[in-house]
Amino acid sequence: xxxxxxxxxxxxxxxxxxxxxxxxxxxxxxxxxxxxxxxxxxxxxxxxxxxxxxxxxxxxxxxxxxxxxxxxxxxxxxxxxxxxxxxxxxxxxxxxxxxxxxxxxxxxxxxxxxxxxxxxxxxxxxxxxxxxxxxxxxxxxxxxxxxxxxxxxxxxxxxxxxxxxxxxxxxxxxxxxxxxxxxxxxxxxxxxxxxxxxxxxxxxxxxxxxxxxxxxxxxxxxxxxxxxxxxxxxxxxxxxxxxxxxxxxxxxxxxxxxxxxxxxxxxxxxxxxxxxxxxxxxxxxxxxxxxxxxxxxxxxx
Amino acid sequence: xxxxxxxxxxxxxxxxxxxxxxxxxxxxxxxxxxxxxxxxxxxxxxxxxxxxxxxxxxxxxxxxxxxxxxxxxxxxxxxxxxxxxxxxxxxxxxxxxxxxxxxxxxxxxxxxxxxxxxxxxxxxxxxxxxxxxxxxxxxxxxxxxxxxxxxxxxxxxxxxxxxxxxxxxxxxxxxxxxxxxxxxxxxxxxxxxxxxxxxxxxxxxxxxxxxxxxxxxxxxxxxxxxxxxxxxxxxxxxxxxxxxxxxxxxxxxxxxxxxxxxxxxxxxxxxxxxxxxxxxxxxxxxxxxxxxxxxxxxxxxxxxxxxxxxxxxxxxxxxxxxxxxxxxxxxxxxxxxxxxxxxxxxxxxxxxxxxxxxxxxxxxxxxxxxxxxxxxxxxxxx
Numbered sequence: 001x002x003x004x005x006x007x008x009x010x011x012x013x014x015x016x017x018x019x020x021x022x023x024x025x026x027x028x029x030x031x032x033x034x035x036x037x038x039x040x041x042x043x044x045x046x047x048x049x050x051x052x053x054x055x056x057x058x059x060x061x062x063x064x065x066x067x068x069x070x071x072x073x074x075x076x077x078x079x080x081x082x083x084x085x086x087x088x089x090x091x092x093x094x095x096x097x098x099x100x101x102x103x104x105x106x107x108x109x110x111x112x113x114x115x116x117x118x119x120x121x122x123x124x125x126x127x128x129x130x131x132x133x134x135x136x137x138x139x140x141x142x143x144x145x146x147x148x149x150x151x152x153x154x155x156x157x158x159x160x161x162x163x164x165x166x167x168x169x170x171x172x173x174x175x176x177x178x179x180x181x182x183x184x185x186x187x188x189x190x191x192x193x194x195x196x197x198x199x200x201x202x203x204x205x206x207x208x209x210x211x212x213x214x215x216x217x218x219x220x221x222x223x224x225x226x227x228x229x230x231x232x233x234x235x236x237x238x239x240x241x242x243x244x245x246x247x248x249x250x251x252x253x254x255x256x257x258x259x260x261x262x263x264x265x266x267x268x269x270x271x272x273x274x275x276x277x278x279x280x281x282x283x284x285x286x287x288x289x290x291x292x293x294x295x296x297x298x299x300x301x
Numbered sequence: 302x303x304x305x306x307x308x309x310x311x312x313x314x315x316x317x318x319x320x321x322x323x324x325x326x327x328x329x330x331x332x333x334x335x336x337x338x339x340x341x342x343x344x345x346x347x348x349x350x351x352x353x354x355x356x357x358x359x360x361x362x363x364x365x366x367x368x369x370x371x372x373x374x375x376x377x378x379x380x381x382x383x384x385x386x387x388x389x390x391x392x393x394x395x396x397x398x399x400x401x402x403x404x405x406x407x408x409x410x411x412x413x414x415x416x417x418x419x420x421x422x423x424x425x426x427x428x429x430x431x432x433x434x435x436x437x438x439x440x441x442x443x444x445x446x447x448x449x450x451x452x453x454x455x456x457x458x459x460x461x462x463x464x465x466x467x468x469x470x471x472x473x474x475x476x477x478x479x480x481x482x483x484x485x486x487x488x489x490x491x492x493x494x495x496x497x498x499x500x501x502x503x504x505x506x507x508x509x510x511x512x513x514x515x516x517x518x519x520x521x522x523x524x525x526x527x528x529x530x531x532x533x534x535x536x537x538x539x540x541x542x543x544x545x546x547x548x549x550x551x552x553x554x555x556x557x558x559x560x561x562x563x564x565x566x567x568x569x570x571x572x573x574x575x576x577x578x579x580x581x582x583x584x585x586x587x588x589x590x591x592x593x594x595x596x597x598x599x600x601x602x603x604x605x606x607x608x609x610x611x612x613x614x615x616x617x618x619x620x621x622x623x624x625x626x627x628x629x630x631x632x633x634x635x636x637x638x639x640x641x642x643x644x645x646x647x648x649x650x651x652x653x654x655x656x657x658x659x660x661x662x663x664x665x666x667x668x669x670x671x672x673x674x675x676x677x678x679x680x681x682x683x
Binding site: 019021022052053055057060068071072073074075076077078080081083084085086087088089090091092093095096113114117274278282283 | 329330332351356358360361362364365366368369370371372373374375376377378380394395397398402525526527528529530531532533534535536541542543544
């Protein structure tokens, strides 16, 4: 890492939230992670979550490096396991605000099983997934979100697998909040993070993010900026106020090379969390049981 | 409603005794996945943890179970999981994470026969080397080996205390025979149970460094949510918790992780000596085997052979120093195990050619019969 000369060093308005001793960071020029991370920090500030109560857990990969950059209780864990690690933190101390910030390969390939079960349980954690359509850290291999026909270093003839549609997956597994944005819209990410942060239950935000080296180059999309322009052309805002019970369907949100990328908020529902249901079942905890039962009935109405 | 320490005398199964030991030690979080022959531990924790204000969660697999107990421990709660062979293999990944982040936790492995699905319902001692070497990279570990339901209780308490003191996942390497054995278990008075807590930060947050260790090589542990802003980093890291991918940092970090156990090995290691004062033939055994072959030692003595038993209560760190001492007096070491030869190699290394070392192989699937060990004692005594 090359040191930045003092005269070029400017204070960033969010330096108070960052471990500046790790800068310059390791991400490539044109990478969307910086935009996503900044929007995430802004969203957490907007939500007013006290900093000492915030914990951020990451897995492995380019996105996995984010936890280490944040001036909160930060846990850089193993590949695919940030969600169960975060589950342990949340259950051991429900007063903590627990976020998972990680990538598509980490959360949906090696960690896919943990994702679906945490969503099913409605575990009170807030997941942000940076989807760059490939394994960036290892040099651009195919992953579970790589669009069909896309080229990567391990799909030199074009990808022959069907990719995950992440909002649909999250919605069907039971997430209470599901949204997708691209790094083109930092303010919407911020607002969405803020909205999800104060929501009860398992929330999921996908951020489609350029990876000019791993994904843009082999697919002739060009630089990071070109990939953003591509989003601008293909970007369509739909269903911002849709909720799944009212008939909105994230099933339409699959991403294909050259096709429209649907962004927006897909799901925003209330339902009892794991802790609500746990407490409601425990015999000795009568007052809490009552509260949880009232809440459940509230949701049913 | 029962409390956390159910003082009294019980006729209790080993698995249930281990669960009670965990509760007595202050465990308030259990994450696990059902697997024979350890399932009774999860069942007991599911019933008992809510009674004492704790939290039980059945995870989707053992990868998640191990990750969850580390997360819970980072949030300041004593945490445990229990499993058997196939699940223990899955836990290896995050046992390594627990070593690297120095997170206290306890894992009970009620061993069955392997490899793979193997013998799900019967005894084995085939994971003893996996306990030490199963996760990638170099590390030292602490592993207890109970030989009775009472010890399932006692050693689980000790495992929690060692985990808190030395900051790592500590293993209780039980076996199906001990786990499913029902016997008298005495749960002591609460006040009589020594409890160790991890060291809290002695400095304000502004001065705190996540991995700075003092003379004892064990860093102070800041729990999530206290404003210390810990930097728990699974990459090779410096004392601040910053990734530092250099041979120098690797040397100092991984060197310290090893040394914090090795330097305290004499305090950690526990073993029982039976008729060793004048022994010519030393039987080295652990777990259920140590119980069975004691009879072989008695019979050999009755037949005029000076046999004795060194029973390993902790298998890791391995008490090579005691074996080296005994090797100056004994002419033969006999190592019976319910596997195809594991700890015998450690004994051989410690004996270092000063006496002969013989392995007595018992097939996993049955409790070892003392006769085979007796025969070997008689052969080497000739």
